[in-house]
Amino acid sequence: AGPPVVLGIESSCDETGAGLVRDGVLLGHAVASSMEEHARYGGVVPEIAARAHVQAMAPVVQEALGRAGLTLADVGAVAVTAGPGLSGALQVGVAAAKGYAYSLGVPLYGVHHLAGHVAAATLDGGPLPNPSVVLIVSGGHTSLLLVRDLARDPIVHLGDTLDDAAGECFDKVARILHLPYPGGPAVDRAARDGDPAAVRLPRPLSGPNDPPYAFSFSGLKTAAARWVEGRRAAGTEPHVPDAAAALQEAIADTLTRKAVRACTDHGIDTLVVVGGVAANSRVRALTEQRCAAAGITLRVPALGLCTDNGAMVAAIGDLLVRSGAGPAPMDLSVDPSAPL
Ligand code: KG4
Numbered sequence: 001a002g003p004p005v006v007l008g009i010e011s012s013c014d015e016t017g018a019g020l021v022r023d024g025v026l027l028g029h030a031v032a033s034s035m036e037e038h039a040r041y042g043g044v045v046p047e048i049a050a051r052a053h054v055q056a057m058a059p060v061v062q063e064a065l066g067r068a069g070l071t072l073a074d075v076g077a078v079a080v081t082a083g084p085g086l087s088g089a090l091q092v093g094v095a096a097a098k099g100y101a102y103s104l105g106v107p108l109y110g111v112h113h114l115a116g117h118v119a120a121a122t123l124d125g126g127p128l129p130n131p132s133v134v135l136i137v138s139g140g141h142t143s144l145l146l147v148r149d150l151a152r153d154p155i156v157h158l159g160d161t162l163d164d165a166a167g168e169c170f171d172k173v174a175r176i177l178h179l180p181y182p183g184g185p186a187v188d189r190a191a192r193d194g195d196p197a198a199v200r201l202p203r204p205l206s207g208p209n210d211p212p213y214a215f216s217f218s219g220l221k222t223a224a225a226r227w228v229e230g231r232r233a234a235g236t237e238p239h240v241p242d243a244a245a246a247l248q249e250a251i252a253d254t255l256t257r258k259a260v261r262a263c264t265d266h267g268i269d270t271l272v273v274v275g276g277v278a279a280n281s282r283v284r285a286l287t288e289q290r291c292a293a294a295g296i297t298l299r300v301p302a303l304g305l306c307t308d309n310g311a312m313v314a315a316i317g318d319l320l321v322r323s324g325a326g327p328a329p330m331d332l333s334v335d336p337s338a339p340l
């Protein structure tokens, strides 16, 4: 019979995702986003996100099944993000997953959102070399991870952000620049016509005595805000493309320098970059350039697998099932602040 088809369900933030994976192969996935409903508030509103998940869940699962050419009867296991994330949003996914698992009579697996992001990389290019360094950069997380066997070994945190995540920094500065939400893609677009050297921004935690793999982005945000305020106080509107380009350069420079250093320090020749910020054009270009120069193989999954989705949850679920890990109890609860 071989390994079962795993249905993965993701609902930790504003994306409702469902994916189907069998034996390391992505069969199909679908995502619905409530992002536009949050835009007027400048950030994700938990109550709105939870309600949107309720509405989107069953259709998204059906769409994923349709794309895979499967029906619910083909599903042999269900995996769901149990945390970390927004409590009410997570509960919608976990409740749905329990319903599917219970009614189909198949095992349920609760998975960690970040392990899912890392597992997404296995769907594009196959299993990760053991060990690999993973840079996860999203709106909620910025970490450098040492990953061995994803299903069996704990993920080691080489360094994390001490304050804001990189995506959060993009989003907050975008807001200051009056760019639309979500800010990351808007900064990326604006930066195309900007000169990164026109605004001098710091490279946080990059001194010889700073922790080599830790990040800090709140100071960068403040520096960018000061520059903008300085311009406005002087009666000139800040040049948005220049500010966007400088911010993007500072973030990309910091992320890629530390990621490459983590690889070379540990003698690891594969760097994996996942999370929404991996979509950033400058982050991509600079990692490619610096990895090539250091002889490091770079793996960045396709964009749709980088941002929140159900395929990544199915991917880690599939790895757990195939490793023989035991399923979760049917009273699995959400863990909004789950540590990795
Ligand atoms: O992984 P993700 O979809 O959700 C989580 O946070 O888990 O990441 C979303 C983040 C947001 O902060 C968004 O602004 C950022 O990724 N982002 C980008 C780009 N596309 C998305 N940041 C910079 N440049 C982009 N092109």
Ligand code: ZN
Binding pocket: 113, 117, 138, 275, 307, 308
């Ligand atoms: Zn995420």
